[in-house]
Amino acid sequence: MKGLCLVTDRALCAPRTVEEVVRLAVQGGATSVQLRDKDLPTRAFLETAERLHAFLRPRGVPLIINDRVDIALAVGAEGIHVGQDDLPPEVVRRLAGPGVLVGLSVETWEDVVRAQDQPVDYLGVSPVYGTPTKTDTKGAWGLDGLARIRAFSRHPLVAIGGLHAGTIPGVVQAGADGIAVVSALCAAPDPERAARELAALC
Amino acid sequence: MKGLCLVTDRALCAPRTVEEVVRLAVQGGATSVQLRDKDLPTRAFLETAERLHAFLRPRGVPLIINDRVDIALAVGAEGIHVGQDDLPPEVVRRLAGPGVLVGLSVETWEDVVRAQDQPVDYLGVSPVYGTPTKTDTKGAWGLDGLARIRAFSRHPLVAIGGLHAGTIPGVVQAGADGIAVVSALCAAPDPERAARELAALC
Numbered sequence: 001m002k003g004l005c006l007v008t009d010r011a012l013c014a015p016r017t018v019e020e021v022v023r024l025a026v027q028g029g030a031t032s033v034q035l036r037d038k039d040l041p042t043r044a045f046l047e048t049a050e051r052l053h054a055f056l057r058p059r060g061v062p063l064i065i066n067d068r069v070d071i072a073l074a075v076g077a078e079g080i081h082v083g084q085d086d087l088p089p090e091v092v093r094r095l096a097g098p099g100v101l102v103g104l105s106v107e108t109w110e111d112v113v114r115a116q117d118q119p120v121d122y123l124g125v126s127p128v129y130g131t132p133t134k135t136d137t138k139g140a141w142g143l144d145g146l147a148r149i150r151a152f153s154r155h156p157l158v159a160i161g162g163l164h165a166g167t168i169p170g171v172v173q174a175g176a177d178g179i180a181v182v183s184a185l186c187a188a189p190d191p192e193r194a195a196r197e198l199a200a201l202c
Numbered sequence: 203m204k205g206l207c208l209v210t211d212r213a214l215c216a217p218r219t220v221e222e223v224v225r226l227a228v229q230g231g232a233t234s235v236q237l238r239d240k241d242l243p244t245r246a247f248l249e250t251a252e253r254l255h256a257f258l259r260p261r262g263v264p265l266i267i268n269d270r271v272d273i274a275l276a277v278g279a280e281g282i283h284v285g286q287d288d289l290p291p292e293v294v295r296r297l298a299g300p301g302v303l304v305g306l307s308v309e310t311w312e313d314v315v316r317a318q319d320q321p322v323d324y325l326g327v328s329p330v331y332g333t334p335t336k337t338d339t340k341g342a343w344g345l346d347g348l349a350r351i352r353a354f355s356r357h358p359l360v361a362i363g364g365l366h367a368g369t370i371p372g373v374v375q376a377g378a379d380g381i382a383v384v385s386a387l388c389a390a391p392d393p394e395r396a397a398r399e400l401a402a403l404c
Contacts, residue, residue, distance in 0.1 A: 041287040043289065069272035082244075087244055087273075
């Protein structure tokens with residue numbers, strides 16, 4: 001999970017569709033896409049995932065589904081990302097098998113310690129900085145927290161939360177393997193240009 | 203899917219837990235339980251499903267999970283119920299395999315016709331009567347609609363929507379194989395007694 005990951009937010013993408021923003025961001029250099037939608041009815045979520053996968057797969061860009069293991073299995077997504085309130089990683093791994101990437105958000109030090117024995121492929125360090133797009137987290141890690149996780153954890157780390165051109169260099173310096181952004185791409189006036197700028201910093 | 207199916211509604215069960223209402227309803231004679239919750243975080247949904255399954259399985263009462271195929275697979279539930287906005291039955295069947303019951307809500311005549319070629323085990327005729335507990339349906343079938351589906355469809359029919367002691371006899375007469383209720387059990391002052399009364403009519 002190196003490089004620049006676009007995490008989708010339908011409201012921030014509007015009036016553009018999620019598909020349109022994904023297309024532009026990938027053209028600009030985003031190297032993975034996480035489809036996240038906590039409100040969409042299941043059928044519409046599935047159809048969005050199918051459309052994204054049809055675009056991403058031929059380009060070798062992994063599609064990661066947030067939370068919904070059933071939708072990930074239905075479309076054959078490359079990965080599944082879960083938070084601490086979603087299915088436990090052990091259950092995700094059991095349902096999805098060994099060939100699917102499993103990412104886990106860590107919001108507390110306990111989460112990080114527990115993750116060392118969990119069958120996950122990367123940790124989402126969430127949030128590095130405070131962010132308006134996710135309101136259910138437990139406080140920001142900061143660069144110190146990220147560096148502390150880097151020194152302790154066996155996993156690749158994907159940083160998320162308040163990341164943009166001004167903050168990404170410090171986060172990479174502190175040990176992030178990958179950079180995930182929501183607003184910096186979904187709300188960008190020109191997502192392709194924004195992705196090009198951010199990918200160069202990852 | 204004969205008999206009396208309790209479809210859960212967490213808000214209507216309160217201040218009792220869903221588990222408590224399920225326990226009482228099954229003691230009273232409910233013969234299946236559909237866990238439905240569109241708002242609960244995934245982990246909490248999973249934990250509720252696990253607790254219900256631990257209670258129901260030794261009693262031979264099937265647990266049907268609404269919408270969330272991943273949770274159904276995780277707990278080994280006996281069935282999955284989907285609506286027209288959930289995963290298509292073909293996808294559910296592919297993910298769940300042949301041994302799991304798949305139920306499908308039909309809200310229009312087109313749904314009924316399409317269902318004849320879909321891999322489902324029963325149809326949920328929804329709603330037979332108007333109901334305050336489900337606001338996203340397209341108009342009530344009435345007894346005439348139910349009888350029309352009965353004459354046409356190859357599937358067992360589970361009626362739902364506005365069913366209580368006063369309406370169940372007519373619905374059974376019109377051809378329902380099973381009766382599903384939400385309010386009549388979840389909001390009952392004494393769910394065990396209510397289930398006993400309703401089960402005798404099914």
